[in-house]
Amino acid sequence: MDAENFSIITNGLAKSFGSVKAVNGLNLSVPVGTRFGLLGPNGAGKTTTVRMLSGLMKPTRGSASVCGYDIVSQKSDVKAISGLLPETPGLYSKLSATEFLEFIGALNRLHGEILYERIDALLSILGLEGRQNDLLESYSSGMKQKVLIAATLLHEPRVVFLDEPTSRLDPSASALVKELILALAEETNTTFFICTHMTSFAQDICDVIGILNEGELVTVGPPDAVVEAANAHSLEDAYLKIVGGKVDREALLAWR
């Protein structure tokens, strides 16, 4: 296996919080330019995985590298070449979209013309050009999410970690983000590592799917292969078969 062809490699990556094993022995290899979708129920360990891979959290066991940089000893290099869209927005309510992106750009050592050109371009692509000078406190949750997506892409990362990127977006904004991901992956060879609950979103844009359950990677492969292996008719069906959670209609009405 030639490490240069892989954006993310993990070997037995694990994280425990006390007695709780959030992630347990994760082994993954994500090739450059891949759109990898990590599916799993709430509390499966998706966010913890992303936080470890983006250098925010120290693993309890195992190792991992992002674009060849070790996530423990070279965390600053990992941060420099990656972008993270967190699950919940951590915006500065008293800054405008332009000012917030300026701040994020500055944290990534960007300034001057190049920074402002990128900010304008990203806000325009995401349909925020008319509101860029309004304070973020007045933005809807979908608009905030768009600003965060812009913040994630601003420094042109080689690997992008997206934690629930479309959970707060309306269908048209969601479609826009899908197209943006596809375009960036195909045209610039950017690798996307996407955590999501939305099986339809994952099926539409990911070329590899991994399903995480109770901290363990239970299946990995192209969406069609995952569906076929689970003997299911769609990714959602496969997900429910693998993770559990098939709905019993009688039980649903038992409370009445």
Added chain:
Amino acid sequence: MTGNWFHIAKAEFQIQTSGIKSHRKPIVLGFFGLGIVWALVIAPYLMALILTETLGIPQPVLVVVMPGLMRAGIMFIWLILLILPLSNALQEVKIGQWEILLSNNVQTREILVGSFVGRLSVYGLYILYLAPLLVAPFAQALEVSPVGQALMYVTVFVITVGAIWLSQLLVTAIQSKLGESPRGKDLANALAIALSFVAILPLVGLQLFAPLMSKILGMDFFLMFPFTWGADLVTQMAVAFNGIGLAIGSLDAALGFHWSSNALLLGGFSVALVVLGLLSADRLFTIRIGARTESVTTTHDENVALRGIRRVVRGSFGVLVVTGLKDFGRKAQNLSRLALLMLLALVVPIFIYIRAGELDLTSVNVMISLMLGFLGAQVFGGAGFLESKDQLWTIQATPHGVRRYMKAKIAQSTLLIVPVVLLPAILYAVLLNLEPSQVLFLVSTSFMSCVGGALVGMGIAANNPTYEDTKSRAYTMNNFRAMGLVAVSFIWHFIADMVLSMLGFGAVMNYIWESQILSILAQVIPLPIVGLVVVLIGCNQLSNRE
């Protein structure tokens, strides 16, 4: 009302007593039982012992000072009961909760009544423990009959319950209005800070201006306030049912109103408040503003100062400093805290002057430096440091992000401190007729202290970020630590003096104390040094990964 108020009251009670949730009922009932014993037996005995035996205050003196002290005491309790719940409630504008309640067919008046009853159980405990401290000494001194004492306590109860109701009404009104605005939370926080200072002002005033306060409290102007009617009524009850032969006739003329007028005014005010609350409650809250229709604040071109900073501090670091300054300056709570603490920095040395009768450079310098140290710790650390954990993740996700963020924070605080220290320095330069060199010295030492305090505040906040949660134990502890460190930094010289004397170097400290400049520096310099250490530790801790 369909009884929804009861469920809201129960929920409010559970919130108020969440800290003791496993044994909620027995503990609260126990406290009430103990409170009754305290009010009827322990407090009267204890207060009599303290006032007449320990302090040796003669009974006739107590009788003479009773009206003034009763007015001051009741006013203090009334303001505390009015403002503190208001201040606490404003720290969390829970518009989401309102929407849930209103969508469940609950009326605003039910929210008002329910919240009031729920809180009354807890605030009632405060009244039970505080009121006897005020009532018992006079009941003892005047040998008031049990009926008279009961009437005194009923009057105090009416005044205090009225204050709690009024406070709840204001909370409901303000929350419903502020909740509509996207800036509501921010404005509410600013208001809460302002109110908490208003609450302590009477206490400070009583301490520093006791004669002046008693003069003002005796003026007719105060006859307009309900706490005065209540306080005078308590006094009149005590005298009417006294056992030492005092006549009530002359008292009415001294106080202003006949007891029946006071009773009527207090009763009328309380009933009017209840009616006003019930009638207006349902008009207070309306959901009408949505994401598309609400008022939006748009930013404009940067001002000269920010443009100047960009020119001086070039590159990405300059961008960090400027965006940090914008974020800080647009938060009403930051400005509120800054303005109030600055006001204290200006007036405290004057208070001391009024009390002690002297105003020299050394005391003013040390006093301003200490106040500005507190100001730095309070304004630049605490709630304004980081908004949320997610914000921290965003900063941590960038290379060396935390270190650069902290450096930018220090730079922006330092820039903001410059005008802050100039104001008190100019005031005292004029008041003390200082030489230019003395003004420069005053400005330098004030600046060092304020920056030192800011470093302490930021370091402690970085060590244990509490974000915008101002109700957590961690937030209180952070505040306590920051203020403690500032205070200790200013009194380290006592320890140094002792240690050096023990080691036989007592002459070193004597030499320092003989020089005005050295003695001021000895008190001021430790804070920036301590601040630097604390901020380095905090920065390291904030960079650490989980």
